[in-house]
Amino acid sequence: MLALSHYNSSASLLLPHVANDSGGKVEVRAAVEGLSHHENLTFEEPTAGGAFIVILSMTLGIISNIVALFILVNAYSLQRRRSKATFLLFATSLVITDSIGHVIPGALVLRLYLSGAARPQFVNSSDGMCQFLGGSMVFFGLCPLFMGCAMAAERCLGVTKPLLHSSLVTKTRAKICLSVIWLAALSVALLPCFQLGSYTYQEPGTWCFIKVLSDTKEVDVAFVVLFSGLGLTSLAVALVCNTISGLTLVLARLRRQPGSHHSAKSHDIEMVVQLVGIMVTSCICWSPLLIFGLMSAIHSYTGTIGQSLSYYETLMVMGVRLATWNQILDPWVYILLRRTVLRKIYLIAKCQAGLRGTILGRWEPSSFPSSEKNDVDQV
CATH class of the missing domain: 1.20.5 (Single alpha-helices involved in coiled-coils or other helix-helix interfaces)
Incomplete structure (x- = not known):
């Protein structure tokens, strides 16, 4: 442009x-x-570099998700605690969704790169593939955010009200919740099919998203407000729930009598740490696109975008590039933030800092017991 x-x-x-x-x-x-x-020659030049980056990103994402899926499925098959099994069901579903959400849009973007579609005449237009790609972006963007919010709420209930959690949360209800999440995200993604918003090619013509940069109408603004509002609300709810869970666990650990051991709490610690990792990853990766999209739509609709069009185009490209990293980084939360890894990190930090005998000694290695002997050798 x-x-x-x-x-x-x-x-x-x-x-x-x-x-x-x-x-x-x-x-x-x-x-x-x-x-x-x-x-014209400038825009029609071969985009081998861009295609290579897309292929590299897809390969890294697929490998990461496969490794994380193997770990989660193995842990789910060995898990006997219902609360942990419910969490693993959500986590496994999230990884599967991330995998599909990484492959499908990535393959479409790669096709656009290879077909030389990165030209200015594609902007502000649409076709069947653009509609599908835009819908995939919205669907696979909302699903991880909704799931992270649901997982945080489930853990918050489990930590603060364990008896109520045991009576309310079951595998069947967890599966129903997952179905509702997928259906809700799909409903939002399909709104343009009913003329409630629209998808269009975005600069440089290699990806599609909600129309936010030019010729923005009221329905487009409403659509992006709905998308960004749902995403930001999910992140905010997850932040509140994870904060409550974390503070509850810390207070319970500080009040615990020295010498007493409650290995069951290690499961809660592991799950909350992983949820915090998911939340931080989602905030970093998705917040820019959610905010930039909302800003661009408002300025475009009010006619104040003017000479800043190229600036907002750059912001949108930066936002979508960060968003694509969410499906790559999410699996590493489960790979790295497991009890065996946390225990090793704790031991190394304790040895390096010489924290024996301090208040941090309350977080003894037994807080992260491994119920599976083979956990240490999995990654």
Whole structure:
């Protein structure tokens, strides 16, 4: 778009001379046509570098999700505690959703790169593939946020009200909750099919999203407000629930009598630590796109975007690039933040800092007991 804008401004400066001299008219026309041809070549150049990055990202995401899925399925099959099993069911579903959400949009973006669709004429237009890609972006964006929120709420109830949790939370209800989450995200993604919003190609023409940069209408603003509002609300609820869970566990640990052991609490610690990791990852990866999309739609609708169009285009590209890393980083939360890994980190930190005999000694290694002997060798 920057190149296109430069072309338009250059042409407007040259055209006034056309009326004054016929000889210059031919030269100017030739210059403009040559410049136009040059700009087209710029956008039609092979995007091997971009395609390589997409392939590398997809490969890394697939490998990460497969490793995390193996760990979670193995832990789920060995788990006998109902609360832990429910958490693992949510976590496994999240990893599967992340895997599919990484492969499908990634494959479509790769196809656009290889077909040379990164041209300015694709912007503000739409087709069947753009509709599907835009819907995938919305669906696979909301699903992890909804699941992270549901997992945080479930753990908050389990930590603060364990008896109520044991009577309310079951595997069947957890599966129903997952179905509702998928259905809710799908309902939002399909709104453009009912003319309630629209998807369009975004600069540089290699991805599709809600129309937020130009020709934005009231339904588009409402659509992006719904999408961003649901996403930001999910992150806020997860933050509150994880904070309550973390503070409850810390207070319970500080009040515990020295010498007493409650290995069951180690499961809660592990789950809350993983939830905090998921929440932090989601905030870093998705918040920019949610906020930038909302800002762009509002400024475009009010007509104040003006000369800042290229700036908002850059923000949107940065936001979607960060969002794609969510499916890559989420699996590493389960790979790295397990009890066996946490126990090793604790022992190393305790040895390095010489914290024996301090209040941190209350967090003894037995707080992270491993119920599976093979956990240490899994990753």
